[in-house]
Amino acid sequence: MTDATPMTHRKILEALSGILLALLVAILSSTIVANALPTILADLKGNQTQYTWVITSTLLASTATTPIWGKLADLFSKKLLFQIAITIFTIGSVLSGFAQDMEQLIGFRVVQGLGMGGVQALAQVIIGAMVSPRERGRYSGYTGAVMAAATVGGPLVGGFIVDTPGLGWRWTFFITVPLAVLALGVLSKTLKLPTVRKDVKIDYAGAFLITGGVSLVLMWVSFAGKDFGWISLETLAYLAGAAAALVAAYFVERRASSPVVPLRLFKHRTLSLAVLGSVAVGTSMFGASVFLGQYFQLSRGFSPTKAGLLTLPLVAGLTIASTVSGQLISKYGKWKNFLVTGAVVLVVGLGLLGTIDHGTNLVLMGAYMLLTGVGLGLTMQNLVLAVQNDVAMADLGAASSTVTFFRSLGGTAGVAVLGSVLASQVSTKIAAGLPPGTPAGTGGGTLDLVHLPGPIQALVRGAYGDAMATLFLIAAVAAVVTVVAVVMIKEVPLRTSMDIPQPVVGSPTGEAPVHLPVDADLRNVDNSTPDVDNSLLHVGDRR
Known part of the structure; x- marks a missing residue:
């Protein structure tokens, strides 16, 4: 029996608290190890390639499975799927904390990533199912703030844990477990959504081919330039395999009765442009969190905790901009100006970070990071909001997870590519600065700089600091794509209804939103609540 009582603002925040807590720990897990990695690699005898893979293995698993979680959310209980994702993530966290070598750690981080992909995708879907687009801006600001704090604050927490006697790097994984369990408890009591019951056929072939194709591309990006050349037989094999898998997925998705990624969504202008813009946003978000911590530690010689503190301007800018813009968007129902302004500011911030070296004034660094965060x-979050506003409830999961997927894809590929560029730049700069006759590779293959001879240590620190500029310039160029994409998006005022009114003939905005019949279970929900601050539906679970 459903409960059509409107949710109060307090009830919404209670339900949101569990969702945001789960989102916090999931994203935190991908960044908390950033400042702990030098310690982890020293303890587990890891190398530079494994350094990158501790991060990218989680992002890879998360990215590849995001569209699958999103599609499942359109077919099954969103609440149950969210709880399953949190459970998988928790298991992966425990296993990672007990890892005895780098191979085990990377494998267990994949398990974490499987759960993290579900948490990130389903959080967006569930919020979209609870709140109308007009009101969603108000709450998406909180979501953006949590994602910001987790993405960039993770290195700070990780550094503090590593520097705290009696804890050690294993607690960078263990610390997320009680928070995940708490999120499960809060969700079980506060989250009430309609359970959609359908007789469906799962598109296993499409899921397998999409996951395989994306994984091959990301693995190629991670290995090329280090384990084999960018132009080589290995590169050809990876790209040919990825192309074959993705082409096959295209034909499978065209014929599937319930495809993982409905291809018709890409005929929709807003979604296609939001996907394009999200790739560069992901590159900037994950790249900044991973490499700024490395810059402050390896180039400037700060401790893990201080390195985390120095990235706080990025966190502050992201948190304030996300929260304030969400409130203003809900108040006025307009979002495009915020998107365009944000994209331009992002390019400027990254461009300024592209001017840094090993001796850049820290106050200037803080200003550059603040702009990037804003x-x-x-x-x-506003890219996701724009898409959710233009799709029907039946496609909410697939559309939201598609944007999240490409943002994660940009982050994963960005970390891999930028890491490869950094390694190459550092090696070149060190080789150029070494005295003639010095053995090749001196100082360039270790992250344990403290034990290097003084002159070599200074050379390596300078090489890391000077090489970082190239990474941010690459990210700035990528962010120009975001500017172009958001300028081309046509603004559609945020609707106040939960679903697109049916039937719809044409579109006065010139757009062609995706109109699908609302699921039979959802037709029984009364969506005629007046458009006031608390005009949200509270639908009880069906037992």
């Missing part, structure tokens, strides 16, 4: 805060 740009991310204005774009990250």
Whole structure:
């Protein structure tokens, strides 16, 4: 029996608290190890390639499975799927904390990523199912703030844990477990959504082919330039395999009765442009969190905790911009100006970071990071909001997870590519600065700089600091794509209804929103609540 009582603002926040807590720990897990990695690699005898893979293995698993979780959310209980994702993530966290070598750690991080992909995708879907687009801006600001704090604050927490006697790097994984369990408890009591019951056929072939194709591309990006050349037989094999899988997925998705990624969604202008813009946003978000911590530690010689503190301007900019823009969007129902402004500010911030070296004034660094954070805060969540406003409830999961998927894809590929560029730049700069006759590779293959001879240590620190500029310039060029994409998006005022009114003939905005019949279970929900602050539906679970 459903309960059609409107949710109060307090009830919404209670339900949101469990969702945001789960989102916090999931994203935190991908960034908390950033400042702990030098310690982890020293303890587990890891190398530079494994350094990158501790991060990218989680992002890879998360990225590849995001569209699958999103599609399942359109077919089954969103609440149950969210709880399953949190459970998988928790298991992966425990296993990672007990890892005895780098191979085990990378494998267990994949398990974490499987759960993290579900948490990130389903959080967006569930919020979209609870709140109308007009009111969603108000709450998406909180979501953006949590994602910001987790993405960039993770290195700070990780550094503090590593520097705290009696804890050690294993607690960077263990610390997320009680928070995940708490999120499960809060969700079981506060989250009430309609359970959609359908007789469906799962598109296993499409899921397998999409996951395989994306994985091959990301693995190629991670290995090329280090384990084999960018132009080589190995590169050809990876790209040929990825192309074959993705082409096969295209034909499978065209014929599937319930495809993982409905291809018709890409005929929709807003979604296609939001996907394009999200790739660069992901590159900037994850790239900044991973490499700024490395810059402050390896180039400037700060401790893990201080390195995390120095990235706080990025966190502050992202958090404030995301929260304030969400409130203003809900108040006025307009979102495009925020997107365009954010994209431009993001390019400027990254461009300024592209001027740094090993001796850049820290106050200037803080200003550059603040601008970058503001740009991310204005774009990250609002791209998802623009898409959710233009799709029917039946496609909410697939559309939301598609944007999240490409943002994660940009982050995963960005970390891999930028990491490869950094390694190459550092090696070149060190080789150029070494005295003639010095053995090749001196100082370039270790992250344990403390034990290097003084002159070599200074050379390596300078090489890391000077090489970082190239990474941010690459990210700035990528962010120009976001500017172009958001300028081309046509603004559609945020609707106040939960679903697109049926039937719809044409579109006065010139757009062609995706109109699908609302699921039979959802037709029984009364969506005629007046458009006031608390005009949200509270639908009880069907037992």
